[in-house]
Amino acid sequence: MLDIKWIRDNPDKLDKALETRGAPAMAMDLIKLDERRRDHLKVLQDLQNRRNEASKEIGKAKGSGDAARADALIEEVGSIKAEIQDGEETERRIDAELEDALARIPNVPLDDVPIGADEADNVEVRKVGEPPRFDFAAKEHFDLGEALGMMEFEQAAKISGARFTILKGQLARLERALGQFMLDLHTGEHGYQETVVPLLVRDEALFGTGQLPKFAEDLFHTSEGRWLIPTAEVTLTNLVRETTLDAADLPIRVTALTPCFRSEAGAAGRDQRGMLRQHQFYKVELVSVTDEDGSIAELDRMTACAEEVLKRLGLAYRVVALCTGDMGFGARKTFDIEVWLPGQGMYREISSCSVCGDFQARRMNARYKVAGEKAQRFVHTLNGSGVALGRALIAVMENYQNADGSITVPEALRPYMGGIETIAVA
Template identity: 90%
Template sequence: MLDIKWIRDNPGKLDAALEKRGASPAATDIIKLDERRRDHLKILQDLQNRRNEASKEIGKAKGSGDNARADALIEEVGKLKAEIQDGEETERRIDADLEDVLARIPNVPLDDVPVGADEADNVEIRRIGEPPRFDFEAREHFDIGEALGMMEFEQAAKISGARFTILKGQLARLERALGQFMLDLHTGEHGYSETAVPLLVRDEALFGTGQLPKFAEDLFHTSEGRWLIPTAEVSLTNLVREKTLDAAELPIRVTALTPCFRSEAGAAGRDQRGMLRQHQFYKVELVSITDEESSLDELERMSASAEEVLKRLGLAYRVVTLCTGDMGFGARKTYDIEVWLPGQGTYREISSCSVCGDFQARRMNARYKVAGEKAQRFVHTLNGSGVAVGRALIAVMENYQNADGSITVPEALRPYMGGLEIIAAG
């Protein structure tokens, strides 16, 4: 959430940022609503002051024997109390309206973020590794998995509907191995602390990270009022919700391997075959909580941690900076890491690393204090996939496929596979 004071002081900057994101200007309407709130608070304060004055005058009137004056004042105080109660209810409505408007305004992109409408305007930064060359026609993961008898879509659909997958045997183990490998790498070498977090969260947690109220249709809601997490970012970032940390505690770096649940409401017709776009999938999430001076450097560090996963797996990839029109709601800047998929003959997203500044912290009321400073500051938050396990499985299957339909297990994963080198049918 953006600071209303910043909006009042920088209306032009807000509208320019919204224009870059392809959104309509909003500063004038927000400031008008805030002015209405301020005017109402002044009226309410005047009523409260008059009530206090009249209450004091009642005692003086009674003390001087002026009962008529005292009765008139008592009647006035009664009317003032009723007006104040009505005014406080109006204040709550105005506050709720203002908060709702602010909650739907996206974050302000950093100045170096490329301006654009959609993914076609994203800017490639670098490519790492060479895509493999086969002396046979590369197949997509679903053809490989079904031929091995270890990947089922029809039975998954009978159980749960579209966009679910059943993995069996060594492919199921390979998916588990990928998650364990990523956790060990990030905790053992990159300084992240493994954390087991709730998969069901309350409205407030999703509001804190920016999924609510605007993106409710992308989520799964339970009959008891909780939500299934779309990413462990929600639970991990909310670890500092309503806390005030010491600056010396920062940065905080946490990671979790969890299932994630997404309705894919806006993905009709996209990636229908296979397991690229699922309602349920595993992901290793990285979250950092920093001070305001360190967050941009932390974005580079986080992205490097995610890239290292692909380097260790020997997968070719590229890194792009997302343009303003393709960037997430809460992000100020985002790097997407896209892995090469031979079956599709293209790069596909496998990780997205974003710096959010204090946008989420304001929604969570997460602060820190610096020694010698009276005022507290909002923390800065970052999140990234380190990486999406299902998509890493797809990438390994397609990049390490063999002409006979088998899959070579990358060396980095063999310790997690009991030394297995080849996944083959039968």
């Protein structure tokens, strides 16, 4: 959430930022709503001042024996009290209206973010590794998995509908191995603390990270009023909600391996076959909480941590800086990591690392204090995939496929596979 004071001081900057995101100008509407709130607060303050003055005058009138004057003042105080009560209700409505309007505005991109409308305007930062060359026609993951008898889509659809997958045998173990490998890497070498978090959350948690109120259709909601998390970013970031941290304790780095649940409401017609775009998938999430000076460097660090997963797996990838029109709602800057998929003959996203500044912290009321300073500051938050297990599984299957349809297990995963070197039909 943006600071209304900053908006009042920088209306042109906000509207320009919204324009780069393909959103309409909103600064003046927000300022007018804030002026309405301020004017109403002035009226309430004047009423409260008059009530206090009248209350004092009642005592004087009674003391001088002027009963009529005292009665009139008592009636006035009662009338003012009713006006204040009505005014306070109006204040709550205006506050809610302003908060809702602010909650729907995306974050302001950093100055070095490429300006563009969609993914076609993203900018490649670097390529790492060489895509494999086969002397046979590369297959996509679903053809490989089904031929192995370890990946089922039809039975999953009978049970749960479209965009679900059943993994069996060594492919199921391979996905589990990927998750354990990533957790060990991030906790053992990258300094993240492994965390087990709830998968069901309240409205406030999703508001804090920016999924609510604007993106409710992308989420799964339970009949008891809770939501299934679309990413562990939600619970990991909310670990600091409504807290005040010491600057000396920052940065905080946490990670979790969880299922994620997404309705994919905006993805109709895309990647309908296979397990590239699922309603349920596993992901290792990385979250950092920093002070306001350290967040940009932390983005580079986090991205490097996610890249290391692909380097250890021997997968070719590229890093892309997202343009203003393709960035997520809460991000100020985002790097996507795209892995090479031989079956598709193209790079596809496998990780997205973003810095949000104090955007989420304002929604969560998460602050920190610097020794010797009276004023508290909002923390800065970052999140990234470290990485998505389903897409990593796809990448390993397609990059390590053999002519006979078997899959070679990358060396980094063999300790987690009980020494199995090749996945093949039994």
